[in-house]
Amino acid sequence: MSIKFKTLLFISLILILPITILGLFSYIEAKNGLEYLAQNQMQILAQNQVTTIRSKLEFIIRSNPDILNTEDVLASLIEDDLYKIKLSQHSYIFIINKEGRILLHPRREKKFLRENFLESKYQSVVNVAKRMITENEGFDNFVNEDGFMYLYFVKYNQGEVISGSSKIEPKYTLDWTIAVVMSQKDVLIAARKIQIIFFIVSLISLIVTIILGYTLINFVLIKNINKLVIATRRISENDESFHLNIKSKDEIGYLGKSFNEMVIELKTARDKLVRQEILKQELELAAKIQTYLLPKRMESKNYDISAKMLPSDQVGGDYYDFLNITDQRIWLGIGDVSGHGLKSGLIMMMAQTAFNTILLSNPDISSYDLIVQVNRVLYHNVHDRMGEDNFMTLSFLSADNYGNVIHAGAHLDIMIYRNRTEKIEKIKTSGVWLGIIPELGDKVFQNQFFLEKNDVMILYTDGIIEAMDSKRNLYEPERLEDLFQKVGKLSSNEIRDVILNDVLEYLDIQLDDISIVVVKKK
Template sequence: MLRSLQDLLRRGWAAFRFRRDWPWAFLAVGLALALPPVGSGCAGALAWAGGLWLLFRGLRWIWNRLLFRVSRRLWVILALMSVLPVVALALMLMALSWLGLGAQVSRSTQQTLAAWEDALKTANQESTDAAALQALRTYGGAWVEHARQLPDGVPETFIGMVWADSHDTNLKEPRKDTYLRAVRKESGGFRILSLNLGVLGDRAQALAGGQVLFQLAPQRESKNKRGKESFKITAGGGRVGKEAAILAGQGQAVATWTKGQPLQGSGLFAPFDLPPLAFTITDWSTGQSLVLTATPETNLYALFAGFGASGRQGMSLGTVKAIIVVSLVLVALALAQAFAAILGLVLAWSLGRAVNDLHRGVNQLSLGDFSARIHPRGRDQVAQLSAAFNDMAARLQTAASEREERLRMEQELRVAREVQMRLLPDLEALRMPSVRATILPAREVAGDYYDLFPLADGSLAFLILDVSGKGTSAAFYAAETKGVLSALDKQALGPVDVADRLNAIWCQGHDRRLFLTLAYGTFHPRTGRFQFVRAGHPSAFLRRQDGQVTRLHPRGLGVGLSGSRFREALELCEGTLEPGDSLIFYTDGLTEAQAPDDTFYGEDRLETLLTLPAEDLQAAILADVVAFGEGRPLADDLTLLILSR
């Protein structure tokens, strides 16, 4: 048991690759060490490191393998066209709601402050202090002071907010606070009517629901002629604009204080600040203009607390219906967005998979696998492209099969050509320099054939023939003729008898539509004596040493054309070659060689060439034929046989 465990650990360690498997090791070790009784903090860090890296690997695998490259682009387009507009719309609605809520708090506070200023202005018009205080009895916190003179910078008709020493006499240490004040000139001095401004914090806190932060700072210097920075706004759809002052403090704050308790909450219900409110306020001791900013705090719970039910208040049926309708609309919009996103992902996945299949199929084709096929998905252009790919792959597969078959046939024809060339006589082995012969097939194998048979008396039987047609079948018939001719007694039989018997055998085994032409005879290299018959074959040429050329064309009928009239149609041609003379036999492939203008080489051109002196007659004839054709391939097999003395 211990040995098997050791072997298992050894094989595991041998298969372990740190760069590949370290996240798994970190995760396993971290989880093991995190269990009691160890439970160390480092173990958690190891587990987190391994787990996050494995998560990254999984996401990368999904990105590279499952999320196709085309789908990535489509998903980016989907995000740009759906997700980003939704996020932008949500941010815009949140911004508008934030500004709208801040505007409502500011409007309510400003309206309250304006009402208090109007009440203070009305009370200031009373002639007696008691009447003035009686007019402000509902506001609370009002008092009257008399002074012989006002602080510097404070006008005699001043009405507004001030930053002054506190009126509370119970404070141990003096401090300042904000008030509303109205000044009235009277005999011997001024009457100062003051009103406590606790309403600012109360109103803002009541509307926002949370703590209000107040900050007092010197007012920034004005930049226009009127002494205030402002911009024009229109209200109520009117065309005439009103200037709204822009209040901004500068430098270090003079004082900062809060009113109310801060809100609690986190996440979606975390507190946030509304747009700050700004008020112009005067420092009573110096007459300097200050800016008082109030920043209310709220959260979602405080905003919607008004819809809550209590013993004194409940939600109306209309409110419940409105909440239900709004909730249903929001849920419907969320579901529609989720459906659109899922549908977009599905479409992107489908298109990406189709294009990925096409890409994989093209790669298979590039590697030579013509059996690759793609399943078309849908009826769009990508599906049509997949169908076209399948059709192309099928055509390539067919072409590849045909090419393999053609290569096989070419290989067989090369073998057949080698066999045919072996059937030709070996002129070097015969040791007869007086005989020159060659064969040029129009295709891989030729229907022409020549042969030489040494006889017992020192003479040489020769044969040149041309089977009707070209190619493999003609080559087979030429080989068959060799076998028949080899079986005949060429020593005892003359050229006429040999040709007659060859015709009789041919007519017995072949249809009349298949025939051959030949020239068969004997030649004695020492004496120069020759005789031959021409069975439908082109004329032979006798070339004398002095350049005189004679065309030899004894009568004769092609082999296989007639079984009864063949012998009587033959005419034996006899003669003697003098030293330097040559007897030339050829097939019609030579005279029917064509030039680019489709003119034939012809016997007259050959006869003219033979009249010219030449050291190597065979080479001269073949070179002239090639020059005449200017590289054009032969239309028929060409065979040349030259007997010289």
């Protein structure tokens, strides 16, 4: 859809909108006025009919009082006079008694069938009939097989008739309701004519506006807009040497100047976009490496274990692992690679591969020897082959079936919930970060602690304790320790979820990976 067509359409809509609103307002006012006039006419006619019927019946009663043996007979005496009265083509008068039964109606079959309005299949007719029986006078509307109809009704109570100086008592009291009905089509015919007039005026105005608007827009705007379209097409074809020449000093001229400046900046932007796309692909690959290598199942007969990692957009290089290759003990690892991005992901993969390869070839290795050998692999690959200076905090732990845990390697403190005292104990990890020196030697230490039944330990990365809120306040180890003490009685899954949810609620923006491993002695 061209801008020329859109502009013309916009102008047309602007013109049509007030005309439509004005036409609608005029129609509503005309409709209300015509309904009011119809109501007055129908009221006068209904009241006149009551007077006419009263005079007619008084004359009949004076002549022969005994003729009032049934209300049907009495109604039939005024039937011909009633049907002669017309307000419009589709108007008529009918009478019902106090039970809602039709006494007189232009459709004679309704009378002969003794039809009752209270039993009508049209709910609006039933509602009107109820008002006619209970109220003395009123205006209403209903819908039946003839369409939408207006109705004005007046109650006619025949109690006694004075004949000369004596009172003639009828055999029973009449309680009729006389109704005048007019079709909405007849009432609103003038309003519909107003609608047609407004439609014609709107159509003529629209045609004139389109002709004038097309001429003006084509002369003032379209020429320079076409230049912009051509320039845009050239740029889309990678012709960055194109220069746009628009001399007008209006907004389109300013747009042409901005377009030329945009062309100059486009090449720089495209180069930047390529670099960003490469970085994005690197981060996606690093995230896949990081998450694909994590253990999917962490099952043990003696320990209830659960873990989870929440990677950041920058991929922080978090690592945790689990291996259960013998019946005597399980192995756990937790660490964090320095830096972010693809390099961190590759180094984490190296650590994971070394951990699994060494343990599978030597299941009885000590935590100390495992750290030493993994460090050799990382230093050789990171420094000698990649030429990088990244390092890694890493702790390995082995736990036997009885709760003896042996650990080595430098990482964050290990937190333990002691079920017997319901307090938190922190185990320091000591040594040198991996990948800094080729041989650790005496710079790494192996230590041991014991887990009793229902004791819980958590391993975690700095993404938890360094999470920051909107005011850049750190989450801090103390908050983690207090929360851990409150939930230490729960299962490993529940403890993990409570801690992670609390961290996520606390932090403002996640800038680093968040990892946690929860181990509970059964």
